[in-house]
Amino acid sequence: MTSLLSRRKIWKNHTMANEAKPCPCDIGDRMEYGGLGQEVQIDHIRAYVVKPITASDKAIIVIQDIYGWQLPNTRYMADMLATNGYIAVCPDFYVGKDPWSPSNDWSKFQEWLEDKKPTSITKEVDAVLKYLKEECGAKHIGSVGFCWGGVATHYLALQYPDIKAGVSVYGIIREQEDRFDLKSPTLFIFGEKDVVIPLDQVNALEGKLKEICKVDYQVKIFPGQTHGFVHRKREDINPTDKSSIQEARRDLLNWFNKYM
Template identity: 30%
Template sequence: MSGPECCSNPPKLSSSSGSGSVIELAGLKAYVSGSSNSKQAILLVSDVYGYESPNLRKLADKVANAGFYVVVPDFMHGEPYDPDNVEKPIPVWLNTHNTDRGCEDAKPAIAALKSQGITTIGAAGFCWGAKVVVELTKSSHIQAAVLLHPSLTTLDDIKDVKVPMAILGAEIDKNSPPELMRQFGEILTSTKVKSFVKIFPGVAHGWTVRYKAEDEFAVKSAEEAHQDMLNWFLAHIN
């Protein structure tokens, strides 16, 4: 995940966005939305801009309204990627905020949710977060997954996926081009993992969480992807 495409259209971050609240979960700050009495949780793993993205929190609220307890942990530990910080370009930032660390942080968060009575967990990952989610699918940590414009994910990663997975990709995307997304789908079919692959026309990498509210087409495409994600979880998290 290098170059400007993965980091275009940075969101304006706001810790006060959303109708949920910020709690501490397994040593991490996390934005949560929905009833903690729910037995079904959805973990949303952000892109490099972190858990304060207003669009991501708005999406968390939308998923919570469908009956899930939604958790968006701060896997960036208070230091999301800042494109204006010339001392930490994306390759340097990734050295200390790598997806392996994100995956290791996710495991105790999942364990904490299960200790609270959560019985079934789905996870969706955006760009950087998709790689974290893929790692979680290789064992029994989660029961269903959605990748949205994934980065850093390889064909070999997909061969080890063990839970139902939906992949939502952009037509204009150097990090996860449509052909690679289709190859992911072919692998999942060959390994008999339930899967769904959809390429959205006319949109670029990051469109599901970095859209601008005044861009009608972008909003419509993002909302379509959000509904596809939600439908996947409604079908496979029960």
Template identity: 30%
Template sequence: MHRIISPKIQPLINQYIKSPTTIAAIYTQYLRCETRTRNCDNPVNHRFHTRFQVAKPAAMLGGHCVSNAPKLDSSCGAGTVEEFAGLKTYFTGARDSTKAVLLCHDAFGYEVPNLRKLADRIAGHGYLVVVPDFFYGEPCDLSKPGFDVEVWFNTHHPRKGSEDAKKVVAALKAQGVTKIGAAGFCWGGLPVVVLASNPDWIQAGVIFHPVALTEDDMRAVKVPLAIYAPENDEFFPVDELHRLAKIVVEETPAECHHKIYPGTVHGWTTRFNEEDAVACQKAEEAHCDLLDWITKYVK
């Protein structure tokens, strides 16, 4: 094969591709091509589709996923941080409760202040709430010189996080918890869907604008699942929400609820500006829906 890109130009291209906005545009275009190709039975197109899947952007994170980075705070929240199931974990709520809620964070990890405040709020309803650090101290940090989103994502893929989530659930059950609900945000959506494939793991799940999900993941769902999304999200558009929900409704025994939140963008539930009254109201609506769904099935 002939080299079509000059070695002198490649570093500039690599830097451009690492832009979160560019990643979103590339992946959105991929989804469109993937959908068109999947709907064609021509064997030539099938071969192209297979090859295109291999070339799919590994990062699978849109611009909204890693934009509006919150200021992390390791000491925030009313709870405590302890080692649990091999992970540093934020605990809040009654430690002797038989009902627990597992929160799976987004790309910025478990030290996001609004995430911990949400955990504390859920704990106030009688739950033991746990927020593990699935990134082992390495959340997405675009401010680091030379930070590569794709390398980071592959190192901390939500598939791996799913295995860690299973360990957390097992540890909760070992200490007497009998019912568990789980909620995942962006990166954390996949671990929740994986857990939702087994009623012995969790009794209900909630996911917000998830990434890296496959149709097979959705077909495996066996417990009530709520799928919530913002109105404006290049990476997880409204039609993708409807497509995933349709799979659960039509191809699984699980109850499914899905909802679009008008006037919101990716990350509106945990990365909102607390000085913005409208943003707070939008986040509050989603938090109430999350809590209502969990309490309906984990009681």
């Protein structure tokens, strides 16, 4: 097995190869983590599914960042939800298309994104909701997403009243005018030093939610933190970030516990 140090070197070399225009989401650590769940076929997509030890009728859709549904960090978050009593499913919302790679040219990102819009996932979400209800017995369903998945979670909160709660982690819809009338309680988590989502956009979101939103919501900014801190930094090797990482994870669990 490749050592963690070797993986870091590979990760660093990928980043250095693209120094001229690096991906701003290429922050944090990829875990060496295998996962507790299994991969299944849900209609036309693959998905990672993990269930709690005791039976549960509560489920969370875990939505990937730009590095795809197989990123170990995201599966770690799904497993964390399962250990806290939730069925967790992380579907391949790219439907077999290649995820972003740190060795890609960042100037080509919009071109890569063109057929992977986080607001164009209705077919996949419908299939996952059907699976959770019919195959897993889920009666209460929430969603959490990171980066690309945070945008998708924001979208689901606008479109799916069946989804009882959402946690959008460093993700925000920016191109739609009608993006503030949430249908389900939503927690937004951001890092103060996130270059992908600067604070003026976060403040604008909060201001509009205060004006328009009729359901419960919270916008929380973590001082000193960057994009990716909740699921891309490991508390055991980033001691200065440990308290923020753990607090954010408690926040998302508490949000689901409250509304589901």
